[in-house]
Amino acid sequence: MNQSVIRLTRELSEINKSSDLSIAVACRDVDVRSVRAIILGPPDTPYEFGFFEFSLKFGRDYPAKAPAVNALTTNSGRARFNPNIYAGGKVCLSILGTWRGERSEEWSSAQGLESILISIQSLMSSNPYENEPGFENATQEHDKQNMKAYVLKIRHETLRISIISRLEEYLSINADGTVQPAPAPPDPDVSDEADTPLVELEGAVSFEPFKDLCKRRFMWYYDLYLTSIEAERNKVTEGQQFVRMPFEHSGNALEGKFLYGELERRIKFVRERLDVETAGWAAEGRVLAQRESGVAANLQRQYEQTVEYYKRSDSVTLDIELVDKNPFVWRVTYFGRPMTNLDGGLFNIELAFSPRFPTEQPRAKFLTPFYHYRVTKDGIPCYVAAKPDEGRSHIDAIINLMQEENAPYDPRTQVNAEASKLYWGTLEQRREYNRKLRRSVQASMEYA
Template identity: 30%
Template sequence: MEETLEARTISANGVCPAFAHTRRQLFNMYHERYLSECERLSDEASAKDGAAFKMMPFECSSNGMSGTFGWAKIKARLLKLHESLRAEIETWRRQGAEQTRLLRASHDASVNSCVHYLLQQEERIKREIPEGASIGADPANACVWTATLFGPPDSPWDGGMFTVEMVFPPDFPDAPPAVRFTTPLFHPQINGQGVPYLRCLVMWTYAEPKERTIATVMRQLVGLFAHDPSPEPATHINPAAAALHFSRSEEERKESKRRVKRCVQRSMDM
């Protein structure tokens, strides 16, 4: 009961902390899809910037929604929000480096619990991660970890070596890390900036404490390559990759496989 009540606590800006974490993760995953939808819809003749909303059959003058389309403003807002989130992650990175420096200087009392937790748990975390992956902290920054995933044998990703960066917030493990592939990939569940769709990150604050772990993140990352992409449209944060992979056209599915193969080849050259 106490944990439930704590999770429902409303912050000063009126947003439940648990929802704020979920919202941050979802926006980072979906923002490219939002932008592409803005581009697509703004090309429609009836919905160009400045065009008036069309009255729907169920509307009338007293209950209709008047206004005009403003795609340029929406796109600017989306870009600004994304820039703010990236800046927040960079703040975590800077704080982590400073906190690690303080710890190295033996000023333990000045170091937040996240840094202590990550350093104390590093060896155990390395033992818990699934086969086909490795992970470790940056020696100069306990809040930045790098993982390497190896393409599973007999899969389209066989032979590939893919790098992931995790940046941890000061309130980890209560809040989830920011996760991003630094290796370019063409996958329905990884967007163009390398952010993967991971259910554990979306549901982090609602999960049991034992599931809020780096090992859980690693298992789902490995699963992106060990299993076929989910057919669930909500997980397709790379629409171009999803369109080819799930296409009814044999030629387009072959093109998807060619793109994956090129990703594998490039990963070995990096």
């Protein structure tokens, strides 16, 4: 095997095994040199929690030579999201050889896929205006105004293009808000590449490896997106045109106008459709269970093994049952451990499994109140399973989330803004957090 393929395969594996929530990569088995990557917009920037996708083409001379990188989140070539990320897809970076820089900044074989993605992510700063050469230390008043105007329109378009439009496409939502009839789902028992999401488009095959990831992350950050829309709409006038920057020109700019009312309507509808999709999994699952399909048999077996495992466990007390005897819907009842903040709690958590599991990951939701900085207001837990293809691993991850103490701060996992502010605030705020957590524990008994 070519050494470049061996090196690239190792790098892909390392990134996918890492705990970094900001970067994901994928490729088809038949073409390892063609890599797709998605970068999550960094917190506290106008790109916050946006989904920015890139393609990377690696030659046979890799790592001696850098790959060709192209930005895909450009609204079909109409949106320039950064002075260094063009509407046509070009990414200007010294290490890629697409921009002149110091000799120390040029590509070397010591660099690799991860360092490229981190370099691109670093462009998504809180003040991207300064990325344009000659504007790094702008002090003129008109430059200061442009900096603010640039951040405002990037935030709007991050929400509109990288998040809302992407999810609308995944959910077959038309521009007028109607929904296209869903195509017949692929039979998970006869799929040739069950772990490679493919979509047929006009006779061609489109590779969509991040569809499920973006849907799950959208549900994590949905409340934060709404909060951002509310905050940003107060900074502009509805219908106000974007300001063109000095370095922008026709065909390579970020143009449009602020329509936050429309964004709010669209993002709420996306969330509704995701809930409809999740509910539809149960109905699909019942049909597959009746057919005794491979996916249904696998989930039934995993359910039985998981029940037995927790029966033998001394570290946690919980019950698991199938909802309506459907192996695609698990109901978990967790009993709070004595002498902890969860003491006396009785929490019901539902896991909905997709007929395409594990290509599509299960969606978990607390059915009982639980005040926690890693659980959204409507009960969506923010977690990553160590073994995504095992139902028990998802339950373990949720339990660890509930029981964790003195967790390291990570803004990417803070999906309840109020709870996060209290938990990571002053000593008195932490006490208030604990009081609210205890109240949710007590309220959980009312749902038993």
